[in-house]
Amino acid sequence: MGLIARIWNALFYHRANDWWLLPKTPLSDPEPDPAYEGPLGRTTAIAKQWLTAVTSGDRHATPWYYAWVGVILAIITLAEVWIFTFETLGPWFVPLLLILSLMKFILVVAFFMHLRFDNKLFSWIFGFGFLIGVAVFLALLALFFKLNG
C-alpha cells in the first residue's frame, strides 16, 4: 500500500462501520465498536429513515401522495409570486427565487417523473445531461460577459 493510501486510510477509515474514529480503537480492545459511532452519531441514520418514509422509499405512491406533492408545488408557486411583490429584498431576491424554482424542479423530477423510485441509471443519464446543460449555460454567460466586460 502506497504512502498516500496509508495516510488516507489512517485519516478516514476505521475497521468497523466505516466510520472514522479518533483515537483509533486498539485491536486488542475487547469491547465492540458502539453503533452509530461517528461525528454525527445517529443523526444521519434517523434522517435517512425519515427521508425514506416521507418519500415512500422505492415504491410508487398513492394518488393522495401525488396530490400532496401537487399542493406543495402550488404553495411554492404562490410563495414565488408573493416574494415578487417585495421590493425590499435587494440582493436576496434572485437567490430566493432560484432556490424555490430548484425545489419545484426537484419535486417534479423526483416524484412525478419517478426518479426517486426508478432505476438509478435513468437518474444518471438525466443528471449527466443536466450537468452538461448547466455547463453550456454557464460557459455561454461567462464567454459573453468576458467579451463585453
Added chain:
Amino acid sequence: MTEAAHTAHHEPVEDTSTGLNNRKLLMWAFLASDVMFFGAFIATYLVYRNKNLEGPYPNQVLDIPVTSVSTFVLLMSSLAMVLALDGIRRNKKATGRFWILSTAALGSVFLGFQVFEFNEFVHLGLTPQTNLFGTTFYILTGLHGTHVTIGVIWLLFMALVVSPTPKERWGLVLAVAGFYATMLSVLAGIFTGGDSSLAVISTLVGYPAMLLLIFGIVGIFGGVTILAQTGHGDQTSHQALDLEIAGLYWHFVDIVWIVIFTVIYLISAADGMPPGGVPFDLPAKH
C-alpha cells in the same frame, strides 16, 4: 404513511443489455439532450437581458398575475398526468382516461394563455423583430409552447389508444370537440370586437360564438358521460409504459416552464429601460 398506503411497483426485467426498457431509456436520453437545448436558449435570453435599447421593455409588457395562473395550470397538468398513469397502472381505465384528457385540457388552457399573452404583446408593440427582448422572449417561450402542443397531441393520441371500441371513440371525439369549441368561444369572448391577431378568433363574435359555446358545453358533458360508462373492468396495465413515456415528456415540459417562469417572468419583470435606451410609450389600451 403506512406500507399499505403504497402500491408495490415491480418493473419487468427487459431482455436488453441494461435490463431496462430501451424506449424509456431513449426518452430519458432525449430529455437530457433537451435540457441542453433549452439551456442554450435560456442562456441566450440572459446574455441579451437588459441590452435592448428600444422598447417595449419587460416591465411594460410582462403580466405576472396572468402568467402565475398559467404556471399553476401547467403544474396541475403534471399532477393530472401522474394520476392518469396511476389509474392505467391499476387497470382503472375510466379514471386513467379522465386524467389523460384532463392533462390535455390543462395543457390546452396553458396554450390559450400563451395565445392571449402573445396577442397582448403584439398589440403593445412587441414582436420578434422589435428588439432583443422580443426576439429572445418569443423564441424561448414559442419553442416551449411548441413542446406543449406536441405533448397535447401525444396525450390525445394516448386517449385514443386506451379507447378501442366505437362507442368510446365517439365519446372521446365528442368530449374533445366540445372542449376545444368551448375554449375557442371563450377566447373569442376575451378578444371582444375582433381584437385578436388570429383571424379564426376575430371572426367569432355574437351568435356564432354563443352557439359554439353551447355546442362545446353539451359536447363535454355528453362525451364525458359516454366515457364514464365505458371501459370498466378492462385491463390497461400493458399500456402503462406507453403512457409513462408520454408522461416523462409532459413533466419535462413542466420543469422547463418552472425555470422559464422564474428567470424570464419573475426575475426579469422589473427590467426597464437600460442606460442609453430610447423611452417608449405604450399604445393606448385597446
